[in-house]
Amino acid sequence: MTVIKVVQADITTLKVDAIVNAANTGLRGGGGVDGAIHQAAGMAELDAACAKFHGCPTGEAVITPGFRLPAKYVIHTPGPIWRGGNHNEDRLLANSYRHSLALAVQNDCRTVAFASISTGVYGFPLTRAAQIAIKTIRQFIAQDQRLTEVIICAFNAPTARAYQEAIEQN
Ligand code: AR6
Numbered sequence: 001m002t003v004i005k006v007v008q009a010d011i012t013t014l015k016v017d018a019i020v021n022a023a024n025t026g027l028r029g030g031g032g033v034d035g036a037i038h039q040a041a042g043m044a045e046l047d048a049a050c051a052k053f054h055g056c057p058t059g060e061a062v063i064t065p066g067f068r069l070p071a072k073y074v075i076h077t078p079g080p081i082w083r084g085g086n087h088n089e090d091r092l093l094a095n096s097y098r099h100s101l102a103l104a105v106q107n108d109c110r111t112v113a114f115a116s117i118s119t120g121v122y123g124f125p126l127t128r129a130a131q132i133a134i135k136t137i138r139q140f141i142a143q144d145q146r147l148t149e150v151i152i153c154a155f156n157a158p159t160a161r162a163y164q165e166a167i168e169q170n
């Protein structure tokens with residue numbers, strides 16, 4: 001059985017098989033969790049590994065080593081930028097979770113920790129994002145039992161609460 005849980009932490013400190021980064025389509029690194037991950041992994045190594053992909057479309061995912069991170073891998077997924085809700089944002093966000101989970105199991109990961117994709121500078125409403133994330137994770141783990149633990153890594157208390165509520169409701 002796969003356990004879903006919420007932790008409040010800096011994702012760069014988690015010792016899991018893979019952490020999932022809220023990237024941009026250029027995979028160029030940036031601010032927020034992306035900046036923190038690039039810094040902690042080692043900027044030069046992670047930038048070079050990301051550059052090999054020549055970008056990643058919204059809702060897709062790529063995987064690199066974790067380099068100096070405690071996590072073995074970093075999965076990079078560009079979530080959608082919120083544009084009011086009628087531009088496929090929900091479906092694209094679900095794609096980010098689904099494709100990241102698929103990439104994790106393809107790489108024999110058992111434990112995966114997600115940042116709260118798209119809910120920072122990309123402006124996706126938190127409660128709505130949390131519901132989509134948990135529903136998509138539940139659908140995935142119902143079909144594929146290879147993961148032992150899926151962690152949502154919240155950086156602050158309101159984010160932790162939103163995902164915890166989504167777990168209780170879905
Ligand atoms: N550990 C865990 N979560 C964090 C950390 C951390 N160290 N730092 C921030 N967060 P954001 P997005 C949370 O803006 O909305 C970047 O520049 C943060 O509080 O990082 O998908 C990329 O390059 C929030 O809850 O990602 C893209 O250009 C969550 O991570 C763009 O931002 C996501 O916020 C992506 O925007």
